[in-house]
Amino acid sequence: MKITEVKVHLVQSWRKTDHIASPWIFVQVYTDEGVVGLGDATNWPGGTIIKQAIDELGKLIIGEDPFNIELLYHRMYHALQQIGQTGVVIAAISGIEIALWDIVGKTSGQPIYNLIGGVCRDKIRFYSHASTPEECGRLAEKGVTAIKAYFPAAIPDNGEHITTPRSITILEEKQALEHMMRCREVVGDAVDIATDVGCRYSSSAAIRLGNRLEEVGLLFYEEPVSPENIEALARVTASVNVPVCVGERQYTRFGFRDMIASQAVDMIMPDVVRTGGIMESKKIASMAESYYMQVSPHNPNNAVSTVASLHLMANIPNALVLEYVDDEQDAPWRNDLLTDPPLVDNGYLRLPEKPGLGTELVMDVVNKYRFEG
Ligand SMILES: [Mg+2]
Numbered sequence: 001m002k003i004t005e006v007k008v009h010l011v012q013s014w015r016k017t018d019h020i021a022s023p024w025i026f027v028q029v030y031t032d033e034g035v036v037g038l039g040d041a042t043n044w045p046g047g048t049i050i051k052q053a054i055d056e057l058g059k060l061i062i063g064e065d066p067f068n069i070e071l072l073y074h075r076m077y078h079a080l081q082q083i084g085q086t087g088v089v090i091a092a093i094s095g096i097e098i099a100l101w102d103i104v105g106k107t108s109g110q111p112i113y114n115l116i117g118g119v120c121r122d123k124i125r126f127y128s129h130a131s132t133p134e135e136c137g138r139l140a141e142k143g144v145t146a147i148k149a150y151f152p153a154a155i156p157d158n159g160e161h162i163t164t165p166r167s168i169t170i171l172e173e174k175q176a177l178e179h180m181m182r183c184r185e186v187v188g189d190a191v192d193i194a195t196d197v198g199c200r201y202s203s204s205a206a207i208r209l210g211n212r213l214e215e216v217g218l219l220f221y222e223e224p225v226s227p228e229n230i231e232a233l234a235r236v237t238a239s240v241n242v243p244v245c246v247g248e249r250q251y252t253r254f255g256f257r258d259m260i261a262s263q264a265v266d267m268i269m270p271d272v273v274r275t276g277g278i279m280e281s282k283k284i285a286s287m288a289e290s291y292y293m294q295v296s297p298h299n300p301n302n303a304v305s306t307v308a309s310l311h312l313m314a315n316i317p318n319a320l321v322l323e324y325v326d327d328e329q330d331a332p333w334r335n336d337l338l339t340d341p342p343l344v345d346n347g348y349l350r351l352p353e354k355p356g357l358g359t360e361l362v363m364d365v366v367n368k369y370r371f372e373g
Pocket of ligand 1: 196198222223248
């Protein structure tokens with residue numbers, strides 16, 4: 001079997017910034033035997049620059065056997081390594097890598113999780129997002145077992161230009177605790193609550209806030225500080241009595257290595273469309289496992305990356321909970337784009353059962369919402 005073509009489809013999503021469009025990025029890898037693999041390189045922000053990287057990297061794999069995923073990953077990685085050890089290039093590689101697994105699965109007649117070691121679980125726990133205690137209550141009523149709750153101080157909306165690291169006032173700190181405790185009261189102790197402060201704080205503010213939130217009983221405290229300085233992050237993690245989860249800004253096993261080995265975090269959140277794909281995410285999860293860390297993948301972007309994440313989460317022994325966005329919290333055509341979108345069943349996500357990823361693009365919907373730039 002030989003790869004014949006790599007196509008990219010950009011589709012409108014709700015996500016955008018003032019200047020950078022962020023459409024969903026679907027990847028299709030075609031073969032000479034008629035098998036077409038589906039992948040996802042959606043990231044935020046930046047759709048069109050990732051498309052350009054996929055177009056360039058795609059040229060490197062034409063004529064090759066799609067089963068040689070390890071070799072093709074290395075070819076793509078090393079072709080642009082000097083300018084692409086993180087970011088746009090790795091997002092592009094991730095999209096192609098997922099499509100290669102889809103081809104191998106379809107050709108073998110097996111779901112991807114059966115090609116990487118089978119399943120450790122047959123349903124996947126997920127968490128949803130909420131900004132208010134009322135939203136937390138609605139999610140709990142729907143059977144959601146874990147919620148990432150944001151508090152207002154973490155998302156300033158006063159028009160101020162946001163610079164980091166920020167301080168936090170005593171008032172903001174108290175308001176954050178009150179807000180999170182109201183969320184806790186609404187859902188009770190049977191639902192897990194995490195929170196995310198998106199790298200906004202100084203080390204000292206992040207430590208104060210983390211310890212203030214201890215009584216909420218957090219599942220995790222996400223990105224208390226920015227991860228570029230692992231030693232500073234480690235100091236924050238060692239100074240708070242809540243589990244720190246970081247990793248949505250890390251790319252490849254090399255991006256996670258020091259963070260894990262220095263135990264600068266309590267758990268990691270790799271994103272299958274940022275790490276380099278499914279196999280790279282499994283390697284990262286294995287590194288984390290050797291430090292007794294669990295994995296809670298970052299996954300806010302697209303329904304295809306959600307499906308790819310389900311295969312990973314089914315397989316890795318140290319899976320905790322998967323970030324999940326449904327079409328009530330996103331563009332309404334999110335799930336219409338797929339023949340078999342992710343399915344929630346009794347508070348958990350079902351495992352795909354068909355060969356490969358187990359889903360296909362619905363091209364009529366892709367064409368209807370095609371992103372034209
Ligand atoms: Mg986050």
